[in-house]
Amino acid sequence: MVPKPTHVFDRDWEWEALTSFATGSHAEVSFGVVSGRRRQGKTFLLRSLTEALGGFYFEATEGTNVELLRLFGMALARHSGSPVGYPFADWRDALTFFFSLPKDRPMPLVIDEFPYLMRANSAIPSILKQEIDLRGRTHGGTSNARVLICGSALPVMGKVLSGQAPLRGRARLELVIQSLPYRAAADFWGISDPRLAAMLHAIVGGTPAYRDEFVAGDIPSSAGDFDGWVARTVLNRRTSLFREGRYLLTEESDIRDPALYHSVLSAVAEGNNTWGGIASHIGHRSSDIAHPLNVLEDCGLLVKEKDAFQSGRTRYRIAEPLITFYQAIMRPEWTDLSLGFAAEVWERSRQRFLSKVMGPHFETLCREYALRYGRAHFGEGGIGEVVAGTVADPANKSRIDVDIAVLGVAHAGEARAVKSLGEAKWDKVMDLRHLERLRRARDLLAAKGYDTTNTTLACYSGAGFHDALRAEAKRDPAILLVDIPMLYGNA
Structure with missing residues (x-):
């Protein structure tokens, strides 16, 4: 395990995924894709990775094919200690040299902002695929390079490994850096x-x-x-x-x-x-x-x-x-x-x-709480999804909006378990009326065939709860009250 640098905050599992990929013991070349929206720290992570393991990092920019090829050659020259840039004839020539960089150990080779290269030369994914195949297991594993491409243009990066794309089926790592x-x-x-x-x-x-x-x-x-x-x-x-x-x-x-x-x-x-x-x-x-x-x-x-x-x-x-x-x-x-x-x-x-x-x-924070931090409140078994929902109330000719619906995993032939129904109010003190609305929604869903046997009724409030609601929650363990300190793990 490569220790995470102290300047990298959080991102423990992302760092573990990257370092495991980059230091894998298999002899043949490995290929991975890193993506995510802008400003999330992808470049920061990848630069830290190459610095920690002595790898190569290149960040593409908007430019013509010839210009980017020249910049790539200059970056490879700096990495190799050459005083002048490599005058590659084309991208096949450049990538052949690129894959030859690692010698005695696996090494991360990173191309960031890969969509800029694709825009300048649409053939680059195909050339990259051919170079990967040439050094793959079926050809004796002639490279221990660990190639990572990265990009923020999600529509473009989403197509790199999809459908009939040249690189489909080649990636050992597909990592999305989230907020x-x-x-x-x-x-x-x-x-x-x-x-x-x-x-x-x-x-x-x-x-x-x-x-x-x-x-x-x-x-x-x-x-x-x-x-x-x-x-x-x-x-x-x-x-x-x-x-x-x-x-x-x-x-x-x-x-x-x-x-x-x-x-x-x-x-x-x-x-x-x-x-x-x-x-x-x-x-x-x-x-x-x-x-x-x-x-x-x-x-x-x-x-x-x-x-x-x-x-x-x-x-x-x-x-x-x-x-x-x-x-x-x-x-x-x-x-x-x-x-x-x-x-x-x-x-x-x-x-x-x-x-x-x-x-x-x-409401979004409360749904994330239910999905990420509050699972212990919703009984055994996995969570299928946490979303908002609307429950029709024909008798009252109205509908009940459920801000946080926690559903169990769907199984064919079984009633879908409703693990929790929740309402969220940022600036209102919640009272028994909110609880009664959730109870009504639970009963309506039970009549529709949902499994509400162990449904937790949850009130999420940024302003607090009336004493009557607190007393009801103490009496009934199926009622959950989540305030701001609890949302942030300070309760």
């Missing part, structure tokens, strides 16, 4: 107040780059400093974070009409999270938004989640909290923000932040 989990994000920012941590996460999420590279280590000192921090960082026209919510969209190469895509994201940020709701909000027919929805989903900016209890019904949510904040708070006030009126804009937008950003984000 930090919300508890790890709080530790990364050095935030011990769970309420402050939740509000901060609603803006910057678990993206590591935002702390140091975008706000230069400016961290809110307390919950009382949160308003000031928002005004002096994310709403401050002089910081890099100010325009990041816009750049995250425009950086995606598949997006041809930014205005339409911004409108779609704005609709979702406003709470219009169904296909029809989005189309109606932006004044388009439902059929007209199929393409932008698919592109945003492929880019990892939108997540489509099916309704737990309504077949065919899906909801969309924005994957990057900063985009939600930009669409809900910054975009409507862009003129005043551009003039430097950050404090005034935030003063009149704070209530909107609580309703349009913090409330929905708190």
Whole structure:
């Protein structure tokens, strides 16, 4: 096991996966793919890997085929100690030398931003595949290279190993670098107040780059400093974070009409999270938004989640909290923000932040809690999914929205187990009415054939619980109350 460098925060299992791949004892060449949305620390991890193991790292840039080939040759020359760059005739010549670098031990060879190479020369995946095959097990394993390609363009990276792609079936490692989990994000920012941590996460999420590279280590000192921090960082026209919510969209190469895509994201940020709701909000027919929805989903900016209890019904949510904040708070006030009126804009937008950003984000945190940290509360057996759901109540001609539905693993011929039904309120003290709504949903689902024998009824609150609800929870072990300290593991 290669010790993780002290400057790498968290990422324990990612580091173990990378080092196990890079130091594997098999004689033949190995190939792996690393991907993930921008700013999540992929490059940081891969540079740390090559530094720890003496490997080679090359980061491609936008450019022509000839220019990139020259830059690749210069990088290989520096790694090999040559005073001049290697004048490769073509990419086959370059990759042949590339695979010859490792001699007496396995060595990681990293090509970052691989989609730029593919854009400059579409034949590179095929050439890479042929070089891998030439040195594979069937040819005597003539290289112990550990080749890793990496990229942030998720639609492109998703196609590298899919369908009839040349490299399909060649990868021994496929690693997706995600945002930090919300508890790890709080530790990364050095935030011990769970309420402050939740509000901060609603803006910057678990993206590591935002702390140091975008706000230069400016961290809110307390919950009382949160308003000031928002005004002096994310709403401050002089910081890099100010325009990041816009750049995250425009950086995606598949997006041809930014205005339409911004409108779609704005609709979702406003709470219009169904296909029809989005189309109606932006004044388009439902059929007209199929393409932008698919592109945003492929880019990892939108997540489509099916309704737990309504077949065919899906909801969309924005994957990057900063985009939600930009669409809900910054975009409507862009003129005043551009003039430097950050404090005034935030003063009149704070209530909107609580309703349009913090409330929905708190529900997302609660679903992550149920999936990642709260499993012990939901009985034995695996978790099939944790999503929101809608339960029809015909008798009352209404429906019950379940914010956190924890479902068991589906087995053919068996009733689907409902492990938990939960409701989340960020700024409301929860009482027995919320519990009764969950009980009604449980009974309706039981009548529909779901297994609700051991269903936990969960109330998640950022503002606390009335005494009557606390007393009911003490009496009934099937009732779970989750407050902010418990959400962050401080209970």
